[in-house]
Amino acid sequence: MRIHHLCDMSSHPPARVRFAPSPTGYLHVGGARTALFNWLYVRRFGGQFLLRIEDTDKVRSTDESTRAIFDGLEWLGLDWDEPVVYQGANLERHRADVKQLLDAGLAYRDFTPQSVLEERRSAAQARGEIYKYKREWAEIPLHEEEQRLERGDPYVVRFRVPDEHGVTEWDDLVHKRIAFPNKDVDDFVILRSDRTPIYNFAVVSDDVAMGVTLVMRGDDHISNTPKQIMLYRALGRDLPRFAHLPMIHGLDGKKLSKRHGATAVGDYQHEGLLPQAMLNFLALLGWSPGGDREVMTLAEMVELFSPEGLQRKAAIFDPKKLEWMNGQHMSMMPLTELEPVVTRAIIAAGLATGEELVARHDWYLQLVDLLRVRARVVDDIVRQAAPYFVDQITYDPEAVAKQWKDGPATLEILGSARDALAAVTSWDATTLEAELRGLAERHGIGGGKLFQPLRVALTGLTVSPGIFDVLVMQGQDRAVARLERAIDYLNNRNNG
């Protein structure tokens, strides 16, 4: 038992991990989650979190995408510990590593033209057979190879898969043991005829060079892993540990893509989501701290993280829960942390300038505090905040139709309210409540019958914080002015 315990402790040593996206689009939520788990591992157990941009596909890679990856990671707060590695800069080492295998006889040149390979493959498919590469070039006579080399015949380099009766296996941190019979893996290409390395080779060469000791990535790479393990061994290098994370799917169970809505981390950033909420939500897609724990700060996730909680099953991305999560974080985070995010949105919406907000800082913080509990995204706060900033509110037609239905009666009650409010000498919630409830009683109506029309007059809307809070936040002058205007509006309507 005690030994068991010790094993558990030592099974999560510090590690060098990496996140290795290709810069061919934006930062995808799936990628962000992979980055998060790598980052969490290192912050929890020690080590370094590295970033490698796999830009070997020069056609599809763009600087803009690279920028988007940095921006997304920075927004989320997933910082990397060493300078970014660009795979494209390592071409010479990739070639040198291929050369090493060639010299050792662990790889060989294949002079079969690409077109011939393609023909064979499609012919096999047409016959309903499985195409399998035949090792026809594995043992060519030296003189023939030299001859062709001299002639400048194009060739690819293939890895000579060893021990065809053997099995390549590893203990995956999330799947336990996974094994592949060697006979099921073809002699795969490691260097193209244009002398650029194939993905599986570049990854191994780079991971070795970067000293990566734990490879944590999507489980779509499980089938690549035996190839990579063979490459490590052929190169005479120690194996890293592997952890294969489940995929993220859309609501329809299919792989997450653009048609499922926003899949870029940047989209959520611009929609007014909090990075903490995004991180929390993503963490729960494929990981659980055990028990019923759900809402967590990043620091708490670091504390709780363990590969044991990693899930094997693909998860479906549910935007509803993400929104809920964001609401939770908005309500629970320190007001001073939420404030800058809201301020940016308020300024962007043109409701106020930064100077104005600074000038009434306490008032402003109180307003944000009042609004955040009924918001799910930052924009909800902005929308609700308008009546406290603009001079002229607009009346929501539905609110008018519903709460100001009876013109004369509304006029009467709002008139009394205006008089009462104009006369109030102590503008605080307690006084206002006593005043308005008394007024309702004198008119022989329930509070709601007064508060609802009043709400429309003050905000133009049917929903708002409690009416006394609204009054306090607007101040006496503005509140009374709004009532005057509502009364004018109703008079005009009745006459017209």
Add this chain to the structure above:
RNA sequence: GGCGCUAUCGUCUAGGGGACCAGGACGGGGCCCUCUCAAGGCCCAAACACGGGUUCGAAUCCCGUUAGCGCUACCA
């Protein structure tokens, strides 16, 4: 087709042979609170894919079946 991975409420998940006629959360429905909307509280509906084993006992271990996904490229 071959190989591999996976399989608990609609969704995210807890569960590690007896504490499970399966717990929490989102979403849905209802009630409470209440001046509205949220938030919050309480309640309801809702799952161990199927079939065989192993075992005194299986959501949990094993084997099949089915389904989904991945790899099977001179893509990454």
